[in-house]
Amino acid sequence: MLNVPQYQGSRIAVFGLGRSGLVSARALRESGAEVLVWDDNETRRAEAAAEGFAVKDLYSGDWHGIEALLLSPGVPLTHPEPHDVVKRAKKLNVPVIGDIELFQMALDAADTDVPFIAITGTNGKSTTTALIGHMAAFCGRDAQVGGNIGKPVLELAAPRPNTVYVIEISSYQIDLAPHLRPGIGILTNITPDHIDRHGSLDGYAAVKEKIFARQGAGDTAMVGIDTPASAQICSRLLGKGLQRVVPVSVGKAIGRGVYVLDGVLYDNTGTQCVTVGSLKPMKTLAGAHNWQNAAIAYAAGRSLGFPRDRILDSFESFAGLAHRMEIVAEEAGVRFVNDSKATNADAAEKSLGTYDNIYWIAGGVAKEGGIASLEPYFARIRKAYLIGQAAEAFAETLKGKVETVLAGTLDSAVAKAHEDAAGDAGPMDKVVLLAPACASFDQFANFEERGDSFRQAVLARLGKAEAGTAGEATL
Structure with a gap:
């Protein structure tokens, strides 16, 4: 952990106790600062208190001696309007900073x-x-x-x-x-x-x-x-x-x-x-x-x-990042690619433009505009397997241009896409591509869970992992 000696002996407030906020609080305490913490989430406050941090209501409590407010990056600083705690800090002329500022200070001190x-x-x-x-x-x-x-x-x-x-x-x-x-x-x-x-x-x-x-x-x-x-x-x-x-x-x-x-x-x-x-x-x-x-x-x-x-x-030798055009497996001329991070049409365009002979898994909670902007790439798609809330709307957009299957769930889409790709005697290089062009919240907690479920379904389908609950709705 990095040390920030500039704040030794200082009183610092930390608002927002997600992972980076809690790590910042620990680093400040180890650097000799007096750290006061607050989070709107009661569970996070309790976890911080269990670590010995002084939990202080920064909305109404006394700010005497506070030299800086360490703010979680997810808390609005300026737009649509400053958070109430930010307003209070500015009124009291207390600098509002984040963990990257502390990192720069640590490097300067070193x-x-x-x-x-x-x-x-x-x-x-x-x-x-x-x-x-x-x-x-x-x-x-x-x-x-x-x-x-x-x-x-x-x-x-x-x-x-x-x-x-x-x-x-x-x-x-x-x-x-x-x-x-x-x-x-x-x-x-x-x-x-x-x-x-x-x-x-x-x-x-x-x-x-x-x-x-x-x-x-x-x-x-x-x-x-x-x-x-x-x-x-x-x-x-x-x-x-x-x-x-x-x-x-x-x-x-x-x-x-x-x-x-x-x-x-x-x-x-x-x-x-x-x-x-x-x-x-x-x-x-x-x-x-x-x-x-x-x-x-x-x-x-x-x-x-x-x-x-x-x-x-x-x-x-770069392995790539999970959920960003991640190559999950290749077998018998079929490559399985996890681009679950493609949560809108603009993002899906990147992977659709990269491959040919695509067996495309798409759908979820559609973003504004749907997938109409992807029409220039439809010729690359041999078949589409649609899941989630957007399935019927996407099928309408693809009608007469791309053969579609209303697969419903990710498990079903993986199974159908693999069966069709493996049975296609035409092109040598085929890609089963998860590029949903949608948010995941109808069936999954986030795009990471959706990508993990795709990976698990693929590996189970290929006999390389135990079948689990891939593709099952969690929300």
């Missing part, structure tokens, strides 16, 4: 030059984070990976000479980290998201841009330039000239930066363009969106001094 890589963006940040962490470990570094993925940042190990911190950071966390300064800051892309928390797309983009705000000479900014908002940020950074800027693109050659054309990775220094190698053979990095993740990870690896061939070798 006075170390170990690399700190921060990754944000609308899409791809989790895969990019995991890939960079895998690459760093593969190349012999002590990769400490966490933040918005995996471990809370303060639970990571203290820095050692060989350490590299690879931290995924959400827009909510950036908003609560005014002194954030990663040595390598990464922005994958920006598309409309979290507008309710940031007021507008411009407001959302402005928060993302803060990841570079305190960078200077010796620091590096890597920016995916294939979305308009992130391209504008890249242009502004280049204009300021405060740090090294590496543009990254997929689908177009750029005069300086890293780019991918037809699956081939290129590194253009501005004076020399090097053909690094093909990303096409890498099954866990399939598709243009994953090529962007790989291009950014490559750029980070080069900034860390890793050889090009070692970086590519690390990509080949």
Whole structure:
């Protein structure tokens, strides 16, 4: 656990006792701070009290001596309006911060030059984070990976000479980290998201841009330039000239930066363009969106001094992330892919655009617009297996374009899709793809449970695991 000596002897309030909040409270206490905690959930308050924390009502209690409010990133800071506890903190001129701010303070106190890589963006940040962490470990570094993925940042190990911190950071966390300064800051892309928390797309983009705000000479900014908002940020950074800027693109050659054309990775220094190698053979990095993740990870690896061939070798051994185009199994020419994280049509488009000869499992709680926007990909689908509340509406959209089966449950969909794919004597490479284009809440608690159920159903179907309760409704 990291130490934050700047708050030794200080009184700090922690609001929100989810995993990162409780870890932050522990780190502050171990750093010598007096920690007062509160959560609206009574069970969480009781758990904190059992650990010896002072539980204090931060809505009406006395704030005397409180020097900072450590806020859970899920609590509204500005939009649609500040939370009541935030309003009180501001009225009393108490700084409102988050765990990423404490992490930055811990690194500052350690006075170390170990690399700190921060990754944000609308899409791809989790895969990019995991890939960079895998690459760093593969190349012999002590990769400490966490933040918005995996471990809370303060639970990571203290820095050692060989350490590299690879931290995924959400827009909510950036908003609560005014002194954030990663040595390598990464922005994958920006598309409309979290507008309710940031007021507008411009407001959302402005928060993302803060990841570079305190960078200077010796620091590096890597920016995916294939979305308009992130391209504008890249242009502004280049204009300021405060740090090294590496543009990254997929689908177009750029005069300086890293780019991918037809699956081939290129590194253009501005004076020399090097053909690094093909990303096409890498099954866990399939598709243009994953090529962007790989291009950014490559750029980070080069900034860390890793050889090009070692970086590519690390990509080949990357296992991928669960529920994000996760290859569950392959048998007799049929690949089973778990893309349960594709909870809307835009996300499902990525995997549908990656494969041909698809036996598509979709459905759940439909998002606005349904799947009409996916029509350009219908020709890739040999048959669709529809589940959940959206099944009939999706069947209507697919009528006359894609053969459909109203499967009802995920178990049934997996069984029918496998039977049809295995019995199809036509194409050699077939894919049973779970890319629901829907939320999961009609049959599952979350997309993770849905993906786990798909994996279990597939492995049971192939005789590689015990059959369980995969696909059964839990809500």
